[in-house]
Amino acid sequence: MWLAIGLVATFAYMLMPYGATTAALYVVASLGAAAVVAAALFRGCSPWCRSAWVLIAIALLLGGTGHLIWYVLDLQGLEPFPAAPDFLYLAVYPLFIVALWRLGGPADRDDGALGDALIVGISAAVLAWALLIQPYLYDPELTYLQLLVSAGYPVFDLMLLPLALRLVFRYNTRIDGQLFLLLGVLAYLAADLLYAHGNSTGWYQPGGLTDAGWLIAYTLFATAAWHPSSQVNPDDRTGSHELSRRRLYILGSAAVLVPAIILFTAGVDTDTVRVAAGASILIFLLVLYRMSGLIRETQRQAQALEQLSRTDPLTGAANRRHLETVLEDELARVRRLDTPLALAFIDLDYFKQYNDLHGHAQGDRLLRDLVTAWHQELRPSDTIARYGGEEFVVVLPHTGPDQAGTVIERLRQRTPNQQTCSAGIACAEPMETAESLLRRADQALYRAKDEGRNQSRFATTDEAALAPS
Structure with missing residues (x-):
């Protein structure tokens, strides 16, 4: 809602001719953004890092007050420089700086984020010096105070x-x-840079795209403060801090920026400087390409290791570690949504005799063929895990007793090489633990073996079986 209101106000400001009405609209929109951010702090669930948002609200209030004074002076034909609005605008930045620092989390965490950000910042500083700051230094008409404010x-x-x-x-x-x-923040920076360049070269006019950039920034601040996800502590949902390819490209572009500025701003008598700048760009691009390849290889290896940590190396089924994770997730879903969940212990009958008769290599092949055949009968949401030796566990989410019995019978019929297997099936109770569910299925498996093998049996739900050990 705040995003829509702010964008409508921004487009209205750009379409209307500059005058008292547009000035009033701009002041109301900027002060309104401060009020909207402040109001977000007093609702039931305020944004994460409340102190940072308090600083942002104060900064927006100072900016809106500066706009009010500036428009009053401008509409009267007065153009003092520096004036009160300049000092209010400049006071906004320290508040933003502290707020962003606090939102960035503790500084003692060495994840490389600050160092990488400084690489980009230094490159941008060179560009800003060449285009925005240096022209003011050579303007003889500026006083020292005007120079300080302009820069x-x-x-x-x-x-x-x-x-x-x-x-x-x-x-x-x-x-x-x-x-x-x-x-x-980026819209605010872009508007600032456009204003600084337009003001120094003479093309800036109030009421245009540059002023709209600040309004868009205020709109985005208000939207951020009211968005439900702003209540989330980012540390709880932080991804890996490894050097991603996107991050590498940003750093590479920043590093190329400095020699590029030398290349395009050097005088006509500095051919050596131009050649050196061009060569440094090419060399860095080649290094960047090489690092990108290393990152791809590292990510591929990490994915392979992750896959190995979750699967049984012989059969390709899930291992016990992954089974524990799957069971905890599925049982949590049972408790939360009251959905059915079935689990089966399946054991190959007389597997030792098969190994003794055909050899361990053929026994391993039987296990691999068995998992392959069973996977064809299961859904993508189902899990088959090797529990140990010739014993497997099958997890069937959203599956009741009748359907579970049908699925397990299909699996038993698909056992390769005319071998048979026995199964014990248990359906999860609402507050049951993984340990209890596995134990009940295991007890049902032993009953199937005791009663002649090559069959399935359902577990009971007696109190002793349900009690955690």
Whole structure:
């Protein structure tokens, strides 16, 4: 809702001719954003890191007050520089800096996010120096105070950029509230840079795209504060801090930026500098390509190790560790949604005799063929795990007793090489533990063996079986 309201106000501001009405709309929208963020702090579930959002609300209030004073002066034809709005605008940045630092989490966590953000920030500083700061230094008409204020905007922007990127690099998960906040910071920086360049070259006019950039930033701040995901502590949903390819490309682009600036701004008598800058770009691109290949190989190996940690190396079925995870998840779903869950212990009959007769190599092949055949009878949501030796566990989510019995009979009929197997089936009770469910299925399996093998038996739900050991 706040996103829609803010975007409508922004488009209305851009379409209307500049004057008292548009000035009033801009002031109301900017002060309204401060009020919306402040209101989010007093609802039932306020955003995570409340102190940071308090600083953001105060910063927006200062910015809106600055807009009010600036429009009053501008509509009267007064253009003092620096004026009260400039000092209010500059006061916004320290508040944003502290807020972003607090949202970025503890500084003592060495995940490389801050270092990577500084790489990009330093490269941006070179670009800002060449395009925005240096022109002010050689303007003889500026006083020292005017020079400080003029250069203050891009300097503060350069301080904000690494802190915003630190959030991007540190939290790899997509949290919508945080994404809106980051987009708001970037929109604010873009509007600042456009204003600084337009003001120095003379093309800036109030009421245009540059001012709309600030309104979009305010809209995104308000949206972030009210989005439900802003209540989530990002540390609870943080992805891996490893160097991803996307992050590598960002760092590579930043590193190439500095020699590129040298290449395109060097004078005509500096051919050696140009050649060196071009060569450094090419060399770094080759190193970047090589690192990208290493990252792909590392990720492939990590995925392979993850797969090995969850599967039985002989049969390809899940191992006991993965079975424990699956059971805990499925039993939690049973308790939460009251859905049925069935589990079966299946054991090959007389497997030792088969090994003695045909050899262990053929026994291993039988186990592999058995898992392959059973997988064809199961759904993607079902799990088959090797529990030990010739004993397997099959987990059947959303499956009641009748359907479970039918599925297990189909599995028993698909046992390769005319071999037979026995099974014990247990259906989960609402508050049952994994240990209890496995024990009941195991007891049912032993009854099937005791009664002649090559059959299935259902577990009972007596109190002794359900009690945890």
